[in-house]
Amino acid sequence: MKLRVFGSGSKGNALALRSGNTLLFVDCGFTCRELGRRMSACGVDPDDASGLFFTHDHTDHCKGLSTFHNRHPQVPLYANGNTADAISVLTGVDEGWRVFETAETFQVGDVSVTSFSIPHDAADPVGYLFDDGESALFVGTDMGSATFGVKDALARATCAVLESNHDPVLLKMSDRPVSLKQRISGRCGHLSNGDAADLVREVRPPRLKTLLLAHLSQQCNAPYLAREAMEPAVADLGRNVTLDVLEQDSPSALYEF
Numbered sequence: 001m002k003l004r005v006f007g008s009g010s011k012g013n014a015l016a017l018r019s020g021n022t023l024l025f026v027d028c029g030f031t032c033r034e035l036g037r038r039m040s041a042c043g044v045d046p047d048d049a050s051g052l053f054f055t056h057d058h059t060d061h062c063k064g065l066s067t068f069h070n071r072h073p074q075v076p077l078y079a080n081g082n083t084a085d086a087i088s089v090l091t092g093v094d095e096g097w098r099v100f101e102t103a104e105t106f107q108v109g110d111v112s113v114t115s116f117s118i119p120h121d122a123a124d125p126v127g128y129l130f131d132d133g134e135s136a137l138f139v140g141t142d143m144g145s146a147t148f149g150v151k152d153a154l155a156r157a158t159c160a161v162l163e164s165n166h167d168p169v170l171l172k173m174s175d176r177p178v179s180l181k182q183r184i185s186g187r188c189g190h191l192s193n194g195d196a197a198d199l200v201r202e203v204r205p206p207r208l209k210t211l212l213l214a215h216l217s218q219q220c221n222a223p224y225l226a227r228e229a230m231e232p233a234v235a236d237l238g239r240n241v242t243l244d245v246l247e248q249d250s251p252s253a254l255y256e257f
């Protein structure tokens with residue numbers, strides 16, 4: 001399986017995975033123009049996609065959908081019912097949806113897809129495990145805490161895109177309103193650097209080869225802090241695991257796993 005993350009953070013999220021001839025996207029959180037620019041820089045043709053999957057209805061995950069759907073109406077849009085409804089209201093896109101039940105497993109091309117509920121303040125948010133029989137990609141961002149479903153999916157992953165949103169000290173010191181700080185650090189907010197490291201320590205994902213830290217806050221985190229928090233947890237795995245930090249403003253390297 002191959003993965004390219006077009007950008008990750010509270011200003012926009014989108015990624016592409018490829019297995020054999022199957023190209024899938026997760027989230028469409030950049031303007032279509034910006035996403036198109038990043039896709040073409042990475043040699044990805046949106047018309048090749050067999051599906052666009054949504055994690056939840058926050059604008060940093062769906063704001064480009066309206067234009068994307070107009071330009072590429074043949075690309076099926078996958079979400080659970082509540083998320084599809086919420087995104088339809090937000091973007092005006094009310095056709096092209098293929099609605100699934102959270103936790104059901106289904107096949108799209110060469111890839112088997114399973115979603116899992118995540119605690120976050122959106123309509124019905126999910127993370128994903130994409131599995132092609134040889135490798136499996138975990139996508140888990142925008143969650144205030146890790147549930148059993150999150151841990152179970154992470155345990156199967158060979159590559160993980162895992163939220164490492166904020167440094168608790170920087171969040172506390174920031175000039176954000178108290179209510180927003182509570183929202184971010186709460187059960188339905190975002191995983192801190194320490195939360196992400198604790199999750200890896202607890203699950204000890206036995207097949208993990210690549211760990212990508214995602215959805216970093218630009219105000220309340222720094223790539224070196226996220227990396228420093230995670231490094232000991234990865235070292236404890238006692239294996240060679242590629243650890244990278246994803247960026248908001250530019251696409252990632254191409255990962256193969």
Ligand SMILES: [Zn+2]
Pocket residue numbers: 009010013058060061142215
């Ligand atoms: Zn987000």
Ligand SMILES: [Zn+2]
Pocket residue numbers: 056058120122142
């Ligand atoms: Zn969100």
